[in-house]
Amino acid sequence: MTTDQNYVTATYLVHGHFDFYKKAQEIAIGLTVGSWTDLPNAKKEQMIPHLGKVIEVKVLNHNSDEIPQALLMIGYPLVNMNPDIPSILTTVFGKLSMDGQIKLIDLHIPDSLLSQFPGPRFGIDGIRRLLGVHDRPLLMSIFKQCIGLPINELEKEYQNQIDGQVDLIKDDEIFFRDDYAPVLKRIATFEKQNQHHKETTGKKVLYAVNLTGPVTQLLEKAKHLSDAGASCLLLNVAPYGFDILHRIAADPDVNIPIMAHPAFTGSFYPSPYYGLSAPLLLGKLMRLSGADIVLFPSPYGSVAMPKDEALNLAKQLKYPNKIHRPAFPTPSAGIHPGLVPTLYRDFGDHFIVNAGGGIHGHPQGTSAGGKAFTDAIQAVVSGRTLAEAAEDSAELRSAINKWGAL
């Protein structure tokens, strides 16, 4: 890939019956200086630093019967953009997003611009350090239900999850109206439980509390929750916009990790013809904007992200990069203990096993559900099969009996 440090390079997948080379030229000019051929020469000289350029046009299915498709790579001068996601997205996919069958597949952002984004404050190493766990994938559980429950019921649920030896526990992402269990009350209650658990067992837990409210107040609220003792923030990034993630992650007063929920992102990534690719949206953009942990649909559920996309997404979160720390991939939905070997094979050492129904639905309940997972995780990192591990773990046996093992 030919790139240039003075350009953001966007790669588009385009479907249509037209001249792809001409289309690429039109994009490069139309989305930067507006017009070119009819400009006087003096004007051209003045505009050259702002002019987009066609970097590559790759026709994908020449001579086939299908609708013609091509990858267009267009460079947009850095000098046209501010160092923020709204500016970049408006420039490379503002008007263009509405211009027929065109999908934004990737963005190459040069280091000079990338370094103006915060990236994860903690990242994989930082989260591991907070938890004191360095030798295995992490385990997270989700509240089975949050809405409508009083704090004392949530407290019991929280304790059951802690007893299952999970590393992280998150609010439900739809938990906005918390009248019966207000956010500060939850933080006080659950962080006290975390503290007690640490004192009695030595094991640390992070609680990801849902950050909600007007976007104009989210940064102050994040600081406030951080000051109040929250150990992690959950953010519905797409509904609020990526820029608020950027601003929270960049603020030194928010000294806790940020977990990005993929809510609403299915509006963008699944179509082959429109929108943004999942690895770009949930991988690259989440990481550079500062998510420490990123949830996305696993490739194993009944309705799932295609496996190559999910792996590419995780790669975007983790690949070594001079500028930003790696973020924790968290393939979610449909996860049960029998999938742990598959997850480990597919996602490697660094990912978070995230379970809701696969923990709470365990025949012996939530704590046993957590135990089944921790035993499965312990098995894979010690090179044992699940069948072997199940001989020593009634909880894992039970889980495999219920859900099977891939």
Next chain:
Amino acid sequence: MTTDQNYVTATYLVHGHFDFYKKAQEIAIGLTVGSWTDLPNAKKEQMIPHLGKVIEVKVLNHNSDEIPQALLMIGYPLVNMNPDIPSILTTVFGKLSMDGQIKLIDLHIPDSLLSQFPGPRFGIDGIRRLLGVHDRPLLMSIFKQCIGLPINELEKEYQNQIDGQVDLIKDDEIFFRDDYAPVLKRIATFEKQNQHHKETTGKKVLYAVNLTGPVTQLLEKAKHLSDAGASCLLLNVAPYGFDILHRIAADPDVNIPIMAHPAFTGSFYPSPYYGLSAPLLLGKLMRLSGADIVLFPSPYGSVAMPKDEALNLAKQLKYPNKIHRPAFPTPSAGIHPGLVPTLYRDFGDHFIVNAGGGIHGHPQGTSAGGKAFTDAIQAVVSGRTLAEAAEDSAELRSAINKWGAL
């Protein structure tokens, strides 16, 4: 449509080979209280106010060879949501957006919730009052180019547009890096030109200045630009998120209209299988969030929004509603004077004719381009044909010769 004042009712278009009734049930439970059938009765009583309900399932192509499709209408209790777009979208289309081929077609929001959104501060009547124009569609022109031009060149361009008798002039939406013509300088310069134009001809003009920067500073910046004499704000709503539009529109210190640009929304609406419908996204959500003027792709360009969608979108912006003022539809892209009768037939009395190339590309230049449009608009509202009007207008004749007339 059966609705209920205690629920937000979402209508989804779903494609797939499954039991649509079961699917609807799963959504109503899964996206609210999480589980139902296995709950003890006391718990059920506690949860009923928070439980979603299936309002209607309409199977669309029973017995056809195509992939089965259905409309599902699900009610979500108001008590589960905050009065903001991120909360509503996360609730009704958070996880669900990633759950196969499902598109959010419409939202019915009861008055009690709707009234907690600002809606347009000015709306159609307010914009007309600001301009003193009550008897015809308005005319807007777009700078041919902004990036890279010094203020004195933009000043000339602005004057050419004013001389064309346009009502509104907007920045290019990709105008982020304004080093050569900083935003306060533009406001000072162009508003002075507006003032002079008003004093000499009696005609008022609104200049929509692009609001850019960190989302955490946009509200303050909007106030600042308003204080500095700006007459209108341009906002790329989708890249920043709908909630910031809501917050700016709701703030009494921002006492100027807001023009919503549709940049990036092509990532959401064009697929028949995924995302949000254009009338919901660019119609209903824009209006309730507070856009006074909404741009969207016209149904006439080479790549365009389907006509029924564009008309339905405009209807969402304009239909009488006890809570919010109507907003100005602005069908854009590919507009030339020959299209004015068609626009008028399709969009009625209240819309904005928005032209870029159709003004600047006029054979006699920008001012003549504006004149051709104003003559065309005058013709349609006086019941004359374009051919008749062209007899008295060299500019309109020229435009029709170049672009034709529909």
